[in-house]
Amino acid sequence: MADKLTLEIITPDGFSFTETVDELTAPGTLGEFGVLPGHTGFMSTLDSGLIKYKTGSATKAISIKSAYAQVANDHILILADSAELQQ
Amino acid sequence: MPSLRDIRTRITSVNNTGKITRAMQMISATKLRKAQNAMLAARPYSNKLFEMLSYLSSAVDRESYPLLNLRERKTVELIVLTSDKGLCGAFNTNVLKETARLIQELKADGIQLSIVAIGKKARDYFHRFGVPVRKTYIDFYKNIKYEDVQGIAQEIIDSYTNGTIDELIIIYNEFKSVMVQTPKRARLLPVEPQSAAGAGNVGDGVLDKFLFEPSEAEILNTLLPKYVENQIYRAILESRVSEEAARMIAMENANNNTKELLSKLTLQYNKARQATITTELMDIVGGAEALSQ
Numbered sequence: 001m002a003d004k005l006t007l008e009i010i011t012p013d014g015f016s017f018t019e020t021v022d023e024l025t026a027p028g029t030l031g032e033f034g035v036l037p038g039h040t041g042f043m044s045t046l047d048s049g050l051i052k053y054k055t056g057s058a059t060k061a062i063s064i065k066s067a068y069a070q071v072a073n074d075h076i077l078i079l080a081d082s083a084e085l086q087q
Numbered sequence: 088m089p090s091l092r093d094i095r096t097r098i099t100s101v102n103n104t105g106k107i108t109r110a111m112q113m114i115s116a117t118k119l120r121k122a123q124n125a126m127l128a129a130r131p132y133s134n135k136l137f138e139m140l141s142y143l144s145s146a147v148d149r150e151s152y153p154l155l156n157l158r159e160r161k162t163v164e165l166i167v168l169t170s171d172k173g174l175c176g177a178f179n180t181n182v183l184k185e186t187a188r189l190i191q192e193l194k195a196d197g198i199q200l201s202i203v204a205i206g207k208k209a210r211d212y213f214h215r216f217g218v219p220v221r222k223t224y225i226d227f228y229k230n231i232k233y234e235d236v237q238g239i240a241q242e243i244i245d246s247y248t249n250g251t252i253d254e255l256i257i258i259y260n261e262f263k264s265v266m267v268q269t270p271k272r273a274r275l276l277p278v279e280p281q282s283a284a285g286a287g288n289v290g291d292g293v294l295d296k297f298l299f300e301p302s303e304a305e306i307l308n309t310l311l312p313k314y315v316e317n318q319i320y321r322a323i324l325e326s327r328v329s330e331e332a333a334r335m336i337a338m339e340n341a342n343n344n345t346k347e348l349l350s351k352l353t354l355q356y357n358k359a360r361q362a363t364i365t366t367e368l369m370d371i372v373g374g375a376e377a378l379s380q
Contacts, residue, residue, distance in 0.1 A: 010135055012233050012320060014128020030300050043139075044300040045309055068310065070139060072297070079136055081233060 003037050007053055009062065009078045017062070017083070021053040024076060026069055035071055042071040050086065051078065061086040091363065094356040101352065105345035111174065112338035119265070119331035125231075126262075126324045133317050140314050143307045144278070151304075153248050154278050154311040162199040164221075164243060164252040165189065166319070168259035168326040169206035171228055175334035178260060178268065179208040185270035186258050190218070201252060203243070205323070228327055233320060240316035247276050255315075259322045260329035266336065268329040275318050278311055 007024060009017040024035045027049035035042075046067040053060060067080035089097075149155045167186050169179045186209075193200060204210045204223045213220045222242075227235055246252050255276035260268045299306055 010132045012129050012132045012317060014125065014132075016128075016131060028300055033300075041297040042300070043297045043303075043306060045306055068139065068306070070297075077135060079132060079139070081237075 004074070005035060005037050005039075006075045007078070008076065009051075009064070009080060009083050011080050011083050013082065015083050017085075019053070019055065021055050023054040025052045026078070027051070028069075035076060037074050039071050039074070041073075042069075044069050046078070046080075089355075089359075091356065091359050094352060094359060098349065098352050098356065101345060101348050105342065105349070108338045108341040108345060112335055112342060115331050115335035115338060119328065119335055122324065122328040122331050126321075126328050129321060129324055133321055136310075136314055136317055140278075140307075140310050143303060143310065147303065147307060152307065152311065154244070154276065154315070157277055158253055160196075160198055160253050162201060162252045163193055163254045163256060164201045164203065164246070166203045166205060166243075166255070166257040166259075166322075167209045168257065168322060169204075169208035169212075170326075170330045171207040171226055173208065174337060175330055176337035176340075178330055178333035179206075179212075181268075181270045182258055182260055183209065183212050185272065189256070189258065189272060203239075228323075228330075231320075231323055231327070236320040236323060237316055240312065240319050244276070244312045244315055252276075257319065257322050259326040260333070262325050262329045262332065265332045268333055273318070273322070275315050278314060 004020045004022060005024060007017075007019050007021045009015070022037075025032055026035070026044075027047045029045045029047050033044070046064065046069050048063075048065045050061045050063050053062075063084050063086055064078065064080040065082045067078050067083075070077045070079075144152075144155060147155075149157075165186065167182065169182055173179070190200060201221045202213060202218065204213055204220050205225075206228070207225045210220065210223045210225060224239065243252075243255060247255060254274065256272055256274050258270060258272050261271035262268055297303075
């Protein structure tokens with residue numbers, strides 16, 4: 001079992017972002033959820049908000065607008081209307 | 088034979104036109120590159136969205152989703168994509184001809200039409216022929232934002248869900264290459280997932296493989312409008328690329344014509360000049376002859 005997740009965010013404006021992360025929290029429509037490596041196949045709609053992810057000890061965030069998330073085989077695909085890296 | 092002065096004015100005017108077309112060609116080339124980049128940038132999103140959609144829709148019952156449900160065609164909505172500006176060859180004519188053909192076909196079947204014109208050329212065309220247009224959008228090509236398209240799409244999807252229209256067809260210029268753009272009709276509503284390359288068989292497995300939150304029905308219900316939206320957005324981007332390509336080619340042809348015309352005119356000008364010089368010389372020689380006698 002891989003112990004890392006690949007996070008991929010794509011928007012129609014051409015913003016695309018891929019990173020290997022350890023842990024991720026996303027604002028699902030039914031409440032925030034976390035994803036760790038080994039997560040089961042999962043699909044959800046996301047509210048606008050912040051996606052937080054952890055790489056090593058650093059935590060970073062990306063703000064997104066109404067999106068979909070798909071988790072499959074430790075690969076997280078997020079299709080967002082728009083996305084922006086938070087500093 | 089036109090006078091020297093006439094030819095000179097003509098040359099100046101052709102030259103000036105040449106300057107304009109040359110500049111326009113260069114601008115189109117730059118815009119083309121930009122538009123092409125935008126189109127390419129939008130592609131991964133569309134592909135992934137389509138993938139997700141076909142996964143989901145292959146496993147569900149079409150009947151229960153209004154956007155997937157086929158129903159009797161009574162009213163068809165057409166979105167016609169043209170440019171705002173001219174000087175781009177047959178770009179607009181092609182789309183408008185195709186639209187006219189489609190309108191005829193639909194009218195022959197006794198189907199009601201409702202037209203959305205995007206671009207000034209489409210608006211003017213329908214206005215000229217007295218075709219009622221439900222809505223027009225002009226002047227938004229320069230800076231297309233996804234949100235603008237969302238607005239347009241949302242309105243159309245609403246009228247589809249409440250039964251005002253039964254089908255949505257979009258007509259635009261498909262970008263095949265810089266040299267070739269062909270008008271294309273695409274049916275956007277009801278959505279056809281085209282059982283995405285045999286996804287039909289894996290459908291059931293997919294639903295088992297994933298957990299859904301809130302539920303697959305709800306996800307699909309939000310995904311479908313998004314897909315339509317995205318298709319419209321893509322068509323607009325593609326139309327813009329086609330427009331710039333068409334304009335670039337048209338301007339290139341114009342440049343070549345200018346060059347040809349200029350060389351012809353210059354030749355004519357030089358001949359006329361030589362002719363006057365010759366006549367003058369003859370006069371002088373004749374005069375001198377007369378004096379010496």
